[in-house]
Amino acid sequence: MMLSPDQAEADLSWTQSDPETMLNGLKSAGCASDEPAEGEDRAKCKAEQPLSREEKRRRRRATAKYRSAHATRERIRVEAFNVAFAELRKLLPTLPPDKKLSKIEILRLAICYISYLNHVLDV
Structure with a gap:
């Protein structure tokens, strides 16, 4: 969209030149979080909708701490599985x-x- 020279930027409701003002507006609407949004999530704001059970699970599983703990549990499980096969093999x-x-x-x-x-x- 082109602006004519006589049209001020303030006339447009969707523009905000100050990032701090934009961030405060998002926080007051309940759209901002500590984690940066990506892709379509920026465009969509679920201000008054609580997260679904599945969405909460997805977010929790996306953390590095969760993945690390899961990998450790899986390593221990596979190790126990292999020990059991080794014991069976001996018999x-x-x-x-x-x-x-x-x-x-x-x-x-x-x-x-x-x-x-x-x-x-x-x-």
């Missing part, structure tokens, strides 16, 4: 005994070994 007979087996091979071998032991008990 299964294979030739050679130190043969490296994948997780699916360990499970299949465990199933076969359990059914073999059931067969031995039945006889």
